[in-house]
Amino acid sequence: MNTAASIDSAAASAVQPQVIRVYVWDLPVRLTHWLLTGSIVVLAITGFYIGHPFITAPDPAGQEFVMGTVLAIHFFAAIVFSLSELARIVWMFVGNKYARWNQMIPVSKARWRSAWEWLKFYVLFRPVTPRFVGHNPLAGMTYMLVYAVCLLSALTGYAIFSVSAGIGSPMQVFSVLVPLFGGLQTARWIHHLCMWLLVLFVIHHVSCALLVARAAKNAAIDSMFSGYRFVRPEDLEAEEAEE
């Protein structure tokens, strides 16, 4: 595993003398993050319309295509969403050490201990965050669940789509999932609940990012654009010692 942490001490010292600038989020991580964000927003809005069509088109029917257009947007956004999700899962096995699967599934005792510290930070409103460089272990575990919800949401969506897919469409293969989800109507229900779980996650994620960015003063929000995060040298040393 390569250490992708490139240290730019000159830039770091200009901001704050005690921290160093570390490249944590490589390009595929940032790209899939924002593609997922954008597609989730589009999918939730269009999906909510598909579940509860709140715009009623005027007559005649032949001149309007509101639901048809919304469905088409939903389907195209679903392609972006699924491919981003897949790319991110692949990147868990080829990306840098902060993108790896073991950042999501804690296998070391140190990460479990750290997850417990983070839980205390959130629940007890502690003023100082535990030490961390990439994902904090608790957040990593949350993302694992979120990937599972995303996957479930994509698969239920494709299962629902498959039965009305055109003759000869490769999408028809997803119809084998229908009995697995307990029938189409239940698949719809799961698909709908997944949307709400993702909406809840987005609120939680933005709030936590703001909270941690303020408490840790590490440019947590900016890092998802630039890839760089500010880290205390002792945190980086502690992390390297753990490995």
Add this chain to the structure above:
Amino acid sequence: MAASESWLVEELERRGVSRREFVGFCGVMASIFAMPRTVGARIAQAIEAADKPTLVWLEFQDCAGNTESFLRAGRPTTADIVLDTLSIDYHETIMAAAGHRAEEALEGVVSQKPGGYIAVVEGSIPTGANGAYCTIGGRSAEQIAKEVCGGAAATIAIGTCAAFGGLPAAAPNPTGALSVADAVPGLKNLINLPACPANAENLAAVIVYFLTFNRWPPVDRYRRPLFAYGKAIHDNCERRAHYDAGQFVENWGDEAHRRGYCLYKMGCKGPVTFQNCPRVGWNEGTNWPVGCGHPCLGCAEPDFWDKMTPFYSHIAGVPGFGVHATADKIGIWAAAGVAAAYAIGGLVQYGRRMVHAKAEEEKGGQS
């Protein structure tokens, strides 16, 4: 081929159905199977040449709705006559014999024509209490089904109860009701014709297909014939244009309802239900539920009573949150709750951070 000696031709003549009408019917059957119209001639030949098929109709846990559909009143069509002129040796609702004599008729078919009759099963088969919930002539439905269907050339499970367990099998399934496929495992040549009730046109069509090709038509994973259950109702619906346009009925009897807009928001299960109702219709093609302004209930799907309910909602609520809790109400409150928790938590954390920073500052000043 001695067409003039055919049972069917005689029967049709006796009832005043012209040959032209009969050939027309065969053409319609070909089109129901999505085959070229020329196949109609082959169907006509095959039906005329076939031996008069023997049919036994078993009724178990049911409401006789499929019998009603099968015997439906109105103008007799060729389809009715094909069905009527089957040698129906046993059918409790319509047979003259009763009691032991009726049971003798059934035993006669099973013992004398093994592998030579078609069994039609209507209703689910209860297995609870050793089958005591449904017995005929002292034998349980399960015993009868195993014996009669086991010896049949082919079995048709008609209606959702026989095909999937239906209403009697709905939670909590007090009688342990099973479908024919589950109650008589390993049954060969079983075809399911679900719907509540099944459409008599489809029954006529599968029998005609069987007489023509001596096998069942291609089926889906639920053993439903693809010609009748291959497409979602939604994809063949006459109101589909209103769906795509975004024109929906919001309330019973509103302007949109009177104009025949899409019933999607009234809980129509057309998008998740497979049957040819929009094309074939009911009562000689007069109409069908969505055509007369009622949303599809999804009656042809497995476990429809459990899974398609509430019938007048797009999707079900969330169990454990009360009857009126929809996923969306819970979702909105949960979203508000999470946002509020973070807002309050953020403020508390901010306060504690200020206090902490001040303490650090003082510590720094002292040292």
